[in-house]
Amino acid sequence: MKKIFPYQQIGIIGGGQLGRMMCIAAKAMGYRVAVLDPTPNCPCGQVADVEITAEYNDLSAIKKLAEISDVITYEFENIDIDALSWLKENAYLPQGSEVLKITRHRYLEKSTISAMDIPVADFARAKRGVGTGDMCPLRHIPSQPDTVCGADFARAKRGVGTGDMCSPRHIPSQPDTAYAPVFREIPLENMTVPCVIKTTTGGYDGKGQIVLRSEADMPAARELAAAHECIVEKFMPFSKEISVIVARSTTGEVSTFPVAENIHVNNILHQSIVPARISPELEREAIECAKKIAANLGAVGVIGIEMFVVDDKIVVNELAPRPHNSGHYTIDACVTSQFEQHVRAICGLPLGDPSLHTPAVMVNILGDHLNCTDLSDLAPYLPLLPNGKLHLYGKAEGKTGRKMGHISMLGDVEETLAAVGATGIWT
Ligand code: AIR
Secondary structure: OOOOOOOOEEEEEOOOHHHHHHHHHHHHOOOEEEEEEOOOOOOOOOOOOEEEEOOOOOHHHHHHHHHHOOEEEEOOOOOOHHHHHHHHHHOOOOOOOHHHHHHOOHHHHHHHHHHOOOOEOOEEEEOOOOOOOOOOOOOOOOOOOOOOOOOEOOOOOOOOOOOOOOOOOOOOOOOOOOOOOOOEEEOHHHOOOOEEEEEOOOOOOOOOEEEEOOHHHHHHHHHHHHHOOEEEEEOOOOOEEEEEEEEEOOOOOEEEOOOEEEEEEOOEEEEEEEOOOOOHHHHHHHHHHHHHHHHHHOOOEEEEEEEEEEOOEEEEEEEEOOOOHHHOOHHHHEOOOHHHHHHHHHHOOOOOOOOEOOOEEEEEEEOOOOOOOOHHHOHHHHHHOOOEEEEEOOOOOOOOOOEEEEEEEEOOHHHHHHHHHHHOOOO
């Protein structure tokens, strides 16, 4: 397997905060970094050796990045499909395109995880009315409280434009081989509430999803399903949300970081608390589940796996085939960060020690908390958080819900949570 050594160049598609932190880790190890992003002076561009400013679907820019890079990686999922095919054939993309294709399509992702005998929320495709998303009114189905699905049926190969998928096949008997979706469709009138309707592609941080609790939520759901291909998932009555960052290298070595307990506000990650306040058994279950997913996918690089704790059991929510917000604590609290681990994994180096050396609470700073294009807003709070490690991403413009930076606070978790609350920044 190819090894990429320091002083060689890593090309990153996407230059936001994840690219920036990946770049900082790579530069510390002696690599050179080139980045492609449409925004000039993007967060990663500010720290990279080479910045290519172009749209992600600009094939000539993708070719230029590939020409000057010894290895290509990405920091977000929605890479242009033509660019991906070109890279697969013509560049060194150790992560390949299969995992990306699976994880960027919610139905395929859930089918794949489920085929590994790992629990996911019950799900189905939202049946779309012809052309207009013409749907029926919502009905409660108290007799079927545990399912969102209507009649099952398998779909053959899907048409161009909606993701080129395999023909239907039942997978549970073949957990380690190719994954193929068996499409189950459900008309909205057959859904059991509460449930969540989500676009199959493109959504993140709560974008592209609506929780349906009653008839009043139907117009918005209809609108979403009319405009996009959607899936419907059973709403999970979780007691906690947790995540595991797992890395798999080009040599097949697999390593996991400690489980993070995540608190979301308005569907955006607010805090990650590590160690997660869960039982050792659940922790073990979560880690095993993450390892199984990475190994079965044959993934390369870092994957963030979000999970729910429901009735003291793990239910996998979603995968991100890249470093993940809930793994930012690893920069300051672990021997190896998720970003260094990703670089090691794609470059074929031995994976680093993922151990937690200090408990940590990571808190996101959004555009609505502070004006992080200028430190003056934040400066008065810093003395209140002496154990806080500040990371700002260098984004030019702060907007509501936009991730501008984070602080990882090291030390006793309960004391830290009290100190965070006392600052008043996040209230
Ligand atoms: N990102 C990618 N997928 C999910 C997230 N949060 C990161 C990437 C991307 C950046 O968010 O680093 O480049 C985009 O942030 P923004 O604020 O420009 O939308």
